[in-house]
Amino acid sequence: MTAANPVFVALDTTEPDSATALARTLAGQVGGLKIGLEYFTANGSHGLSAIRETGLPLFLDLKLHDIPNTVAAAMRSVARLGVSITTLHASGGAEMIRAAADAGRDSAAKQGIAPPKVIAVTVLTSLDQAAAEAVGFCGSVADQVRRLARLAQDNGADGIVCSPLEIAAVRAECGPDFTLVVPGIRPAWSETGDQKRVLTPAEARDRGADILVIGRPITAAADPAIAAGRILAELGL
Numbered sequence: 054m055t056a057a058n059p060v061f062v063a064l065d066t067t068e069p070d071s072a073t074a075l076a077r078t079l080a081g082q083v084g085g086l087k088i089g090l091e092y093f094t095a096n097g098s099h100g101l102s103a104i105r106e107t108g109l110p111l112f113l114d115l116k117l118h119d120i121p122n123t124v125a126a127a128m129r130s131v132a133r134l135g136v137s138i139t140t141l142h143a144s145g146g147a148e149m150i151r152a153a154a155d156a157g158r159d160s161a162a163k164q165g166i167a168p169p170k171v172i173a174v175t176v177l178t179s180l181d182q183a184a185a186e187a188v189g190f191c192g193s194v195a196d197q198v199r200r201l202a203r204l205a206q207d208n209g210a211d212g213i214v215c216s217p218l219e220i221a222a223v224r225a226e227c228g229p230d231f232t233l234v235v236p237g238i239r240p241a242w243s244e245t246g247d248q249k250r251v252l253t254p255a256e257a258r259d260r261g262a263d264i265l266v267i268g269r270p271i272t273a274a275a276d277p278a279i280a281a282g283r284i285l286a287e288l289g290l
């Protein structure tokens with residue numbers, strides 16, 4: 054699954070007015086909008102209304118991680134919001150992933166709406182090898198990502214989040230139909246910031262990413278529309 058326009062912009066702000074203004078400015082350029090913890094904890098589901106008016110697919114990136122019963126209950130509520138994509142942490146384990154995926158589909162079916170794609174975060178793109186080992190991950194980051202991707206796929210997730218550096222390993226493990234959502238995207242002209250495992254938009258797309266999650270290179274630019282335009286030009290879009 055590769056979207057015609059794979060760029061989802063991360064609207065990482067607490068301010069509804071800023072998020073809505075950015076969403077409107079970029080609506081003709083990007084393929085979707087990502088709302089994360091920063092925005093959702095400040096504004097709740099009410100904060101989605103104005104952003105939804107752009108008509109773009111919404112990606113609600115809550116990275117759920119708790120016991121299966123709790124995550125399944127949260128996923129039921131997320132599925133009622135009508136978002137296209139949502140996330141949980143693969144390291145929550147097989148039972149948690151399965152419970153959440155089943156709950157999301159069941160809840161959406163009861164509403165008569167499409168379920169969100171359930172996407173499992175593997176190893177955060179802000180972790181390098183040393184930081185991954187410090188939290189107890191074994192072997193190379195690529196091996197850990199591949200292991201968690203297998204666990205996610207075997208337990209009903211629709212795809213995973215990985216960095217651009219692990220795309221080939223996950224494709225080999227999970228095949229062409231598993232959705233790969235890829236942050237850690239940095240154009241050559243942008244700052245890396247806290248991201249550790251990065252490639253450019255074109256490199257990530259060419260390696261097989263389905264969705265490119267891009268935040269600050271666009272949103273922190275002096276002119277976000279110009280920055281988005283540069284990225285689209287690099288992607289040949």
Ligand SMILES: O=c1ccn([C@@H]2O[C@H](COP(=O)(O)O)[C@@H](O)[C@H]2O)c(=O)[nH]1
Pocket residue numbers: 063065089114174176177178179214215236237238248266267268269270
């Ligand atoms: O491993 C992960 C999982 C999620 N993210 C999210 O993606 C964006 C990236 O924003 P940038 O400003 O382009 O760094 C952000 O919302 C993260 O929460 C991630 O970076 N890595």
